[in-house]
Structures are given as structure tokens and as C-alpha cells.
Amino acid sequence: MANLDVFFNPKSIAVIGASRTPGKVGHVILENVKSSYNCKIYPINPNTNEILGLEVFPDLKEIEEPIDLAVIAVPADLVKSSVEECIKKKVKGVIIISAGFSEIGEKAKELSLEKLKNKIRMIGPNCIGTFTPNKLDTMFLDRKRLKRPSDGSIGIITQSGAVGACLLDLASSEGVGVSKFASIGNKIDVDEIELLEYLGKDVETRCIVLYLESTQKGAELISKAKKIVSSKPIIAFKSGKTHKGSVAVTSHTGALAGPEEVYSAAFKQCGIIEAETTEDILDYAKILSSQPGLKSNKIGIITNGGGFGVIATDYAIKNGFDVVNLSKDAENALKKFLPKYASFTNPVDLTGDATTERYQKAIAAVLKDKSIAGLVIITLLQLPTMNDEILDVLRDTKIHGKPIVVCAMGGAYTQERTKKLEKLGLPVYPTPERAIRSMKVLLDYSKIAKK
Amino acid sequence: MANLDVFFNPKSIAVIGASRTPGKVGHVILENVKSSYNCKIYPINPNTNEILGLEVFPDLKEIEEPIDLAVIAVPADLVKSSVEECIKKKVKGVIIISAGFSEIGEKAKELSLEKLKNKIRMIGPNCIGTFTPNKLDTMFLDRKRLKRPSDGSIGIITQSGAVGACLLDLASSEGVGVSKFASIGNKIDVDEIELLEYLGKDVETRCIVLYLESTQKGAELISKAKKIVSSKPIIAFKSGKTHKGSVAVTSHTGALAGPEEVYSAAFKQCGIIEAETTEDILDYAKILSSQPGLKSNKIGIITNGGGFGVIATDYAIKNGFDVVNLSKDAENALKKFLPKYASFTNPVDLTGDATTERYQKAIAAVLKDKSIAGLVIITLLQLPTMNDEILDVLRDTKIHGKPIVVCAMGGAYTQERTKKLEKLGLPVYPTPERAIRSMKVLLDYSKIAKK
Numbered sequence: 012m013a014n015l016d017v018f019f020n021p022k023s024i025a026v027i028g029a030s031r032t033p034g035k036v037g038h039v040i041l042e043n044v045k046s047s048y049n050c051k052i053y054p055i056n057p058n059t060n061e062i063l064g065l066e067v068f069p070d071l072k073e074i075e076e077p078i079d080l081a082v083i084a085v086p087a088d089l090v091k092s093s094v095e096e097c098i099k100k101k102v103k104g105v106i107i108i109s110a111g112f113s114e115i116g117e118k119a120k121e122l123s124l125e126k127l128k129n130k131i132r133m134i135g136p137n138c139i140g141t142f143t144p145n146k147l148d149t150m151f152l153d154r155k156r157l158k159r160p161s162d163g164s165i166g167i168i169t170q171s172g173a174v175g176a177c178l179l180d181l182a183s184s185e186g187v188g189v190s191k192f193a194s195i196g197n198k199i200d201v202d203e204i205e206l207l208e209y210l211g212k213d214v215e216t217r218c219i220v221l222y223l224e225s226t227q228k229g230a231e232l233i234s235k236a237k238k239i240v241s242s243k244p245i246i247a248f249k250s251g252k253t254h255k256g257s258v259a260v261t262s263h264t265g266a267l268a269g270p271e272e273v274y275s276a277a278f279k280q281c282g283i284i285e286a287e288t289t290e291d292i293l294d295y296a297k298i299l300s301s302q303p304g305l306k307s308n309k310i311g312i313i314t315n316g317g318g319f320g321v322i323a324t325d326y327a328i329k330n331g332f333d334v335v336n337l338s339k340d341a342e343n344a345l346k347k348f349l350p351k352y353a354s355f356t357n358p359v360d361l362t363g364d365a366t367t368e369r370y371q372k373a374i375a376a377v378l379k380d381k382s383i384a385g386l387v388i389i390t391l392l393q394l395p396t397m398n399d400e401i402l403d404v405l406r407d408t409k410i411h412g413k414p415i416v417v418c419a420m421g422g423a424y425t426q427e428r429t430k431k432l433e434k435l436g437l438p439v440y441p442t443p444e445r446a447i448r449s450m451k452v453l454l455d456y457s458k459i460a461k462k
Numbered sequence: 463m464a465n466l467d468v469f470f471n472p473k474s475i476a477v478i479g480a481s482r483t484p485g486k487v488g489h490v491i492l493e494n495v496k497s498s499y500n501c502k503i504y505p506i507n508p509n510t511n512e513i514l515g516l517e518v519f520p521d522l523k524e525i526e527e528p529i530d531l532a533v534i535a536v537p538a539d540l541v542k543s544s545v546e547e548c549i550k551k552k553v554k555g556v557i558i559i560s561a562g563f564s565e566i567g568e569k570a571k572e573l574s575l576e577k578l579k580n581k582i583r584m585i586g587p588n589c590i591g592t593f594t595p596n597k598l599d600t601m602f603l604d605r606k607r608l609k610r611p612s613d614g615s616i617g618i619i620t621q622s623g624a625v626g627a628c629l630l631d632l633a634s635s636e637g638v639g640v641s642k643f644a645s646i647g648n649k650i651d652v653d654e655i656e657l658l659e660y661l662g663k664d665v666e667t668r669c670i671v672l673y674l675e676s677t678q679k680g681a682e683l684i685s686k687a688k689k690i691v692s693s694k695p696i697i698a699f700k701s702g703k704t705h706k707g708s709v710a711v712t713s714h715t716g717a718l719a720g721p722e723e724v725y726s727a728a729f730k731q732c733g734i735i736e737a738e739t740t741e742d743i744l745d746y747a748k749i750l751s752s753q754p755g756l757k758s759n760k761i762g763i764i765t766n767g768g769g770f771g772v773i774a775t776d777y778a779i780k781n782g783f784d785v786v787n788l789s790k791d792a793e794n795a796l797k798k799f800l801p802k803y804a805s806f807t808n809p810v811d812l813t814g815d816a817t818t819e820r821y822q823k824a825i826a827a828v829l830k831d832k833s834i835a836g837l838v839i840i841t842l843l844q845l846p847t848m849n850d851e852i853l854d855v856l857r858d859t860k861i862h863g864k865p866i867v868v869c870a871m872g873g874a875y876t877q878e879r880t881k882k883l884e885k886l887g888l889p890v891y892p893t894p895e896r897a898i899r900s901m902k903v904l905l906d907y908s909k910i911a912k913k
Contacts, residue, residue: 253779395487420628
């Protein structure tokens with residue numbers, strides 16, 4: 012397996028097609044590289060000497076130092092000669108942002124580019140770039156409109172730039188961290204399989220997300236994924252599943268998509284977790300990248316909103332969970348401090364006047380119960396008796412070593428706090444159903460990892 | 463049918479149990495009434511003369527003017543005598559916020575209260591109050607932590623205070639408007655059936671949401687609902703469906719819940735739209751309260767993110783939609799202004815460099831196509847070539863008379879704009895799947911309404 016580090020953590024970078032004009036792709040890329048990257052940057056443009064305070068070079072030949080990575084954002088017709096120049100300069104890898112290849116029917120143009128793949132490593136063309144938090148951002152999307160997530164443990168591989176970009180934006184908005192991100196575009200060289208293997212070995216990545224529209228290497232994908240999932244979960248979303256959808260894929264990326272059943276069966280066979288909707292992708296990644304394994308289907312539910320306790324219980328049972336009766340010890344522990352109008356059985360209803368202290372004691376009592384393998388904590392943060400100390404209490408649930416999901420539904424006040432909880436490493440969901448469904452995926456993966 | 467106007471738009475209000483102490487239930491209610499209500503307010507408290515700048519009365523007897531509505535927030539043991547005082551004063555309706563009745567096993571206490579129901583109209587006990595935007599807020603929840611939505615056309619009836627409150631908070635955060643809100647609690651007098659009939663006739667309400675845990679009047683609910691749904695959609699969420707869930711309902715509200723199949727079948731039979739998850743509730747209400755009927759399953763999809771077009775197409779087909787081929791006229795119209803690398807077939811991919819103008823022309827071309835009954839517009843607002851004029855373009859799609867859903871996925875920048883779009887009367891969803899599923903519910907309801 013080749014080392015793809017150069018795409019995420021290079022020692023020096025050239026931006027070929029760097030532009031002076033704000034808003035242009037070649038300008039935004041340079042802005043993003045400059046604001047994220049701490050090593051040497053070489054903007055390439057024959058018509059200017061300086062952009063964004065950086066010295067500009069007319070071409071790679073003029074640069075004496077070695078270059079690790081080049082980001083290419085020139086018109087499609089100039090891409091091949093740019094890559095050839097990189098080969099001469101012994102650049103290790105290129106990210107080809109430029110579009111105008113097989114996705115618009117220009118197959119010959121793409122093929123002539125593809126022929127260079129034994130001489131240099133290439134990501135793209137027709138991709139949006141790579142991103143490593145606090146290290147490198149080669150994307151052409153404005154950081155004001157599309158926020159980047161902070162450092163975390165979810166690795167993302169995407170065949171659609173748009174979907175990948177939105178996942179980053181959403182992750183940032185929810186406080187969910189990412190380890191590495193790569194948009195593979197038309198994947199003439201580096202593809203999802205190599206990246207899966209790379210992220211499979213990456214110590215910063217605890218869970219891999221793969222957004223796939225098509226693959227020519229189904230069998231290889233399955234056999235490689237099978238090895239990875241025993242130690243690291245892979246979540247895949249496959250689009251282009253219906254006939255009409257696969258026709259749309261063809262005009263979108265120039266590739267052929269396969270029928271739904273084939274992919275779903277193959278994913279299941281090799282232990283890849285399939286996300287059914289785009290919403291599932293981050294929902295599942297959040298829990299799989301942060302929580303320990305769930306050892307059985309016996310879970311506890313704690314709430315300060317009775318109605319939510321009922322919804323969660325219904326949905327948990329529908330999903331095969333056992334909302335098990337608490338042990339006598341746990342019930343007695345709860346009776347010691349809960350008011351008599353609370354509910355001491357599972358789901359435990361701390362009632363609408365619950366305090367942080369009531370949560371702390373109830374969580375400890377339920378997690379000590381040996382029959383409880385994991386806990387769903389529903390907390391309406393807006394209620395008058397709640398305060399922000401609950402954030403610390405929830406963070407400290409980690410010491411019990413059992414998986415936790417939090418459900419907090421609400422507007423701005425609540426969302427500000429759920430973002431903080433995510434940053435503390437807890438998966439938080441806006442509805443009980445999404446919390447339970449994610450817990451179910453954790454249960455499924457825990458069985459796969461055990462095998 | 464009694465007129466329940468007094469609970470939403472009374473001419474004068476007494477708050478019995480008004481408190482001087484900030485944070486206390488009787489204080490927060492008075493704050494909320496004061497900040498929402500423009501007519502005469504009478505706080506009742508025998509121990510003080512003034513709260514929040516309002517003259518306080520020791521009891522109702524001291525008030526000379528007539529009183530329309532009383533909100534009661536005194537300890538459970540004092541509720542009955544308060545209601546009796548209201549009866550003497552000829553108060554038309556009371557909202558009993560106080561808890562401590564059948565939900566904690568105090569059935570006798572509740573029964574003695576229930577006996578008064580022929581003498582006065584009562585909402586509650588154990589409820590969180592009523593809310594009419596710009597008119598009246600009798601809730602005991604702090605408006606800083608739990609925001610209230612603006613004026614709109616969704617009417618909400620909820621048996622769970624917590625769930626109802628969160629729906630309001632979420633609606634506010636998404637820019638979705640509400641017409642009237644009532645939390646019915648233990649419903650000793652006013653229940654979901656009377657409120658359904660009331661909102662069924664309310665001109666400000668275009669769609670009714672019912673969150674139900676249990677009912678003793680299933681047959682009546684079904685027959686009344688059947689009449690309402692021919693002109694106004696009802697979305698119901700039923701919790702307490704599993705055995706364990708229904709046990710949790712009992713300890714939560716003291717009522718008995720029924721088995722899942724019975725409710726789902728009954729809802730279907732009378733044309734109530736069932737929400738499967740809490741997320742569905744507002745998703746469905748947004749489209750049903752704002753869009754005209756969908757006349758067939760033939761829809762168009764327009765996108766500036768190819769990947770999202772593929773996802774939407776897949777999901778639409780799975781949900782029984784026909785992502786129909788466009789007419790020659792529509793295709794030719796698109797070819798006139800779209801770049802050659804765009805996709806002129808359905809789903810129409812305007813590609814990542816689409817402008818507002820490209821959207822405007824494409825929307826017009828597709829909506830003019832007679833075979834297209836409705837349109838899914840996916841728009842990544844974060845992309846560099848997009849600007850805020852798209853908001854006006856989307857608002858103006860109304861003139862075509864066909865239903866529209868918008869999908870915009872992303873973080874803060876996107877969410878700020880989707881909130882504006884909601885306020886302009888467009889249903890906006892963060893994922894293609896939620897947009898399509900809501901369109902499917904519109905199709906289902908359009909068939910029910912036609913009958």
C-alpha cells in the first residue's frame with residue numbers, strides 16, 4: 012500500500028493556477044491553504060509576482076526546493092501539462108481540482124491523464140480537495156460560508172464533492188470533529204479502496220465514512236473492508252441505487268452505478284454499516300467514533316421529560332432493545348434521592364423539575380446495574396431547574412466504560428449546549444429516535460468487531 | 463361544540479398563584495402573560511401588592527371587572543378551591559398548570575376536580591399551558607431558554623408538555639410559524655377531540671398536529687377526525703405503542719395507552735397522517751400547512767450539487783414518485799441558457815457554478831412542463847456563485863401554483879437562510895430524504911382531501 016500522507020500532511024505545497032482575483036477558485040484555494048498550513052507554500056502563476064503576501068512563481072522549474080504536493084486548479088486543457096511538469100519536478104502527489112473530464116463526456120482527455128498514474132500519485136480530477144484539521148485545507152470553498160470542523164476522529168472519503176462539503180459544514184455546526192477528509196472525484200488514480208486502507212491504519216481515525224456513487228472494484232472493496240472493520244467501523248452511503256438514480260450518476264461523474272441489492276448485500280456481508288439516509292451518516296459516525304462497544308441489547312433510559320421517555324422506550328423496543336427492569340439495588344438507590352412522583356423503573360423519569368444532581372446520582376445508579384449495557388440520557392436542557400453543570404456530569408459518564416447517547420431536543424439555547432457536549436466526546440441527537448437508531452448501529456458494529 | 467376561544471384569546475386574565483420570586487412557576491407564567499398579552503391582567507396572591515409592576519389582588523372576589531380566563535399555578539391541594547372561586551366569579555375557563563393528580567396516583571383528588579366540569583371549562587391539570595403567537599403565552603417555561611415561534615398556520619395539541627414545548631422551540635429555531643398551541647395534560651375536561659374540532663374550524667390553522675399518548679374515546683376521535691381531514695390535514699404522533707412504552711405512559715400521565723396496530727389502522731382509516739418519528743412531526747406540518755395539493759406522483763428535481771440530485775432521485779423512486787422525463791419544450795428551454803456540461807434531463811443538474819439566474823430560469827422551465835406536478839429544489843447556498851437573491855426567486859415560485867420543497871444542507875450560513883425561506887412560506891429540509899418524504903406525505907394527503 013502506498014503512503015498517502017502526502018495528501019494530508021505534506022512538507023511543502025505548490026498551488027498551480029493560483030489567482031489574484033478574490034472569489035476565483037485558484038484564489039480561494041490559496042487562501043485556504045495559507046490559513047491552514049504551516050510549511051512552505053509556492054503559488055504558481057506566470058502573470059503576477061505576489062498573491063496574498065506570498066511570492067509567486069511562473070512555473071515549478073523556478074523553484075529550487077523539493078515539492079511534496081501540488082494542488083492543480085487550471086482549465087481542463089492545461090491539466091495534463093501541469094501534471095507532467097509536476098512529474099519532472101518529482102512532486103509526490105497532485106490534487107486535481109479542475110473539472111471538464113469524463114463527467115462531461117471528455118473521456119479521451121481523462122484517459123490521457125490517467126496514463127500518467129504510474130509516475131505520480133493523483134487525487135481527482137473533478138474533486139473539491141482534501142482537508143486535515145489544523146494542518147491542511149486544499150478545498151476551493153470559502154471558509155466563511157462553509158465552515159470546517161475541528162480535529163476529531165472521523166475520516167471521510169467522498170465521491171461527491173457537494174455531499175462531502177455539506178458533511179463537513181454540518182459536522183462543524185454540530186461540534187463533531189474530523190480526522191481527515193478526501194474528495195476523490197473521478198478517481199483516476201487514488202480511489203476509495205486505497206483511502207480505506209490508509210484511514211484503516213491512521214491512528215487519528217476511529218471511524219471511516221465512505222460516500223460512494225460507483226465502483227469498478229467491488230470484490231476488492233469488499234475483501235479489503237472486511238479486514239478493516241474488525242478493528243475500525245466503516246459507514247457507507249451508496250447513491251445511484253435506482254435505475255434513474257444510476258443514470259444521474261453517469262451524467263454526474265461519468266461512472267456506472269450498480270443496483271441497490273448488490274451493494275446492500277455486499278456491505279452486509281463484509282460488515283460495512285450502511286447509512287440509509289444522508290442524516291444517518293454523521294449520526295452513526297458520531298457514536299461509532301466516540302463510544303465503547305455495546306455488550307448486549309439491554310439498555311437504560313433516563314429522562315426529565317416523561318413523554319420523551321415513552322417515545323424512546325417504544326422506539327428502542329421496535330429496534331430490538333430490551334428496556335430491562337432495573338436490579339433491586341439500582342431501584343433502591345434511586346428511591347433514596349428521587350421524589351416520590353418520579354419513576355424508579357426503566358425508563359427512569361426524573362420529572363420536569365430534575366436538577367443536575369438528580370441526573371448525576373441517577374446515571375451512577377443505573378450504570379452500576381450489571382444488567383445495563385448502555386444508557387440513553389434524554390435531557391431537556393431548557394427546563395428551569397437544569398443548569399450547565401450537567402455538561403460536566405455527562406462528560407464524566409465515561410468513567411463507567413459503558414456507551415452513552417444523549418438526546419436533547421430544542422432550539423438555539425439547547426443547540427449551543429449540545430455542540431459543547433459533542434466537543435466533550437458525547438454523541439448527542441435532537442430526537443429520541445435518532446439516538447436509539449445510532450445505539451442500534453453501535454450494537455450491530457459491536458457484534459461485527461467481536462467476530 | 464363549545465367555543466374554546468377563551469383559552470387562546472381571552473379579554474382578561476387572572477394568574478392565580480402569581481409569585482414574586484423570579485424563576486418560580488407562578489412568576490414565569492406572569493412574566494410570559496405580561497410580555498405577550500395586551501388586555502387586563504390580574505395577578506392573585508394574598509401576600510403582596512405588586513409583582514412585575516402589576517397590581518396584585520388577594521383573591522378573585524376583590525376584582526370588580528369580569529374575568530375571562532384564569533391560569534392556576536397553586537399547590538395541588540389548593541387547586542379545587544381555586545377553581546370553585548373561579549366558578550363563583552363566573553370565569554369562563556381555567557388552565558390548571560399544577561401537577562400532583564392522577565399522574566402520581568392521586569386519582570381521588572383528580573376526580574373531585576373533574577366533578578366541576580359542568581360549571582366551568584378546564585384545561586389540565588398537569589399541563590404547560592396554551593400559546594397564541596402575538597396574543598397570549600400562559601406557559602411556565604422561560605422564553606430565553608425555550609423560544610416561541612412566530613405567527614403561522616400550524617395548530618398543536620399535545621398530551622406531553624415536554625414534547626409540545628420542544629416542538630415550539632424547534633419551530634422557532636427553524637422559522638416555522640404556529641397558529642395556536644395547547645398542552646392538555648390530564649385532560650379532565652377539554653380534550654384532544656374538542657380541540658381538533660376547534661382548530662378544524664379555526665381560520666388561522668391550516669394543519670393540525672396532535673401528539674397523543676392515550677385516549678378513552680377512540681371511536682369519537684376517528685369519526686370527528688374523518689370530517690376534519692377532508693378540508694384540513696391532521697398529523698398525529700402516537701406514543702406508548704409498545705407494552706413497555708404504555709406502562710411508561712401510565713406512570714407519566716395516569717392514562718392507559720393502546721396497542722400500536724389499533725391506532726395506526728384507525729389513523730389510516732380516517733385519513734389522519736401518522737408521524738413515525740418526532741422529527742416527522744414538524745417536517746410534515748411544514749409542507750401541509752404551506753403548499754397546495756400535489757396532483758400526481760410526477761415530480762421534477764433541480765440541484766446545484768450532482769450528488770444530491772442522485773440521492774433525491776433514488777429516494778423519490780423508492781417512495782413511489784416518478785422522476786419523469788421532461789417535455790421537449792422544457793428540455794429546449796433549459797438548453798438555451800444552461801452550460802453544455804449541465805444536465806438537461808430530470809434530475810436537472812445546474813452544476814456547482816449555478817447562479818440565482820440559472821435557478822430562476824430552470825425553475826420556470828420545469829414548472830411550465832404540464833407533466834410536472836411538484837418540484838424538489840436542492841440548493842447548496844454555500845457555493846461561491848450563489849447569492850441571497852435566490853431567496854426571492856424561491857419565494858416567487860408560488861405563482862406557478864404547484865407545490866415546492868426546498869432542500870438545503872449545511873451549517874450556520876445555510877441555516878440562517880433556510881430560516882428566512884421558512885418565514886417566506888417555503889418548507890425547507892436539511893436532507894433530500896426528509897424533503898422527499900414530506901412531499902410523499904403531501905401526495906398522500908392530496909388523495910385524502912380529494913375524496
